[in-house]
Amino acid sequence: MYPSTHRRHAVKTVAAPTAAMLIAAAMLVAPGTRVASAAAEPCPDVDVIFARGTFEPPGAGVTGQAFVDALQARLGPKTVDVSPVDYPASLDFANGAGAGVADAGRQVTAAAARCPKTEIVLGGYSQGAAVSGYVTSDTVPANFPLPEGITGPMPPEVARHVAAVVLFGKPSAGFLNFLVHDAPPIDIGHLYAAKTIDLCAAEDPVCSPTGNDRGAHGSYASNGMADQAADFTARAIERSA
Numbered sequence: 001m002y003p004s005t006h007r008r009h010a011v012k013t014v015a016a017p018t019a020a021m022l023i024a025a026a027m028l029v030a031p032g033t034r035v036a037s038a039a040a041e042p043c044p045d046v047d048v049i050f051a052r053g054t055f056e057p058p059g060a061g062v063t064g065q066a067f068v069d070a071l072q073a074r075l076g077p078k079t080v081d082v083s084p085v086d087y088p089a090s091l092d093f094a095n096g097a098g099a100g101v102a103d104a105g106r107q108v109t110a111a112a113a114r115c116p117k118t119e120i121v122l123g124g125y126s127q128g129a130a131v132s133g134y135v136t137s138d139t140v141p142a143n144f145p146l147p148e149g150i151t152g153p154m155p156p157e158v159a160r161h162v163a164a165v166v167l168f169g170k171p172s173a174g175f176l177n178f179l180v181h182d183a184p185p186i187d188i189g190h191l192y193a194a195k196t197i198d199l200c201a202a203e204d205p206v207c208s209p210t211g212n213d214r215g216a217h218g219s220y221a222s223n224g225m226a227d228q229a230a231d232f233t234a235r236a237i238e239r240s241a
Contacts, residue, residue: 043115045078046071046163046237049107050121051085051100051128053169060084063125063168066221070230071121075237083107089127094180098147100131105154108135112161119163119237123229125220126206129170129198133186136165136196159191164236166229167198168220169207197232199225 048068052061060068060082072080085107087100104122111120124132137153140146165188176183188196201223203213220226 043118044081046080046119046121047083047111048080048121049083049104051104051124051131052089053126053128054089056089061125063220066226067166067229070226071233074230074234085131097127097131101134102147102149104131104135109154109158112158119240120161121164121233122162123166125168129167130186133167133170133188136189136192137187138189156191163240164233165192165196166233169200169204169217170198172207172209174209175206195236197229199229
């Protein structure tokens with residue numbers, strides 16, 4: 001989705017061991033690296049724009065930080081900035097996710113304009129995965145009112161600056177509709193589909209229709225999928241170089 005204004009929000013990441021929980025019947029709950037702080041900072045080699053999960057404190061969250069740490073280990077001397085998406089990550093999915101889509105879109109478009117040689121990685125966990133998935137959308141669903149700050153999909157030319165999209169525990173269509181009956185589907189745009197990795201633990205009830213282990217939703221930092229995502233992203237960055 002394309003934001004109406006450009007603003008970059010990059011704050012220091014926070015890694016807190018938040019326990020996995022479920023919202024309502026099984027709600028979206030969330031269980032360092034260089035940080036860009038101002039325009040005076042040089043452009044990084046890689047900028048990870050990551051949306052945390054529900055109830056996690058501001059920052060990249062536990063899963064996001066595990067992914068960033070694994071990615072940095074694979075990229076060696078390359079500089080990796082972390083730009084957490086600024087949004088409530090609360091139970092108010094309808095309004096909060098919209099704010100996240102607007103902020104993430106602003107960050108992606110601003111980073112692409114300011115640092116055209118930087119490889120952008122867009123990612124998210126749980127509700128944050130929905131946020132980042134929506135950001136890539138090709139179209140706006142018919143008759144769907146856009147949240148404040150969004151005017152439509154991101155410009156197509158932005159896609160070439162995004163090396164990878166990394167999603168952990170993205171809500172399934174059934175789970176999403178359970179939360180918000182008229183929520184639009186999370187359709188990854190065609191310019192981003194080939195560069196997206198969508199990871200779901202088999203027992204995670206948020207992303208898997210057959211999942212029945214609530215603890216699985218909080219396992220992404222430790223179940224090997226952060227490493228899997230880092231491998232995928234490192235290869236994507238190498239291809240883009």
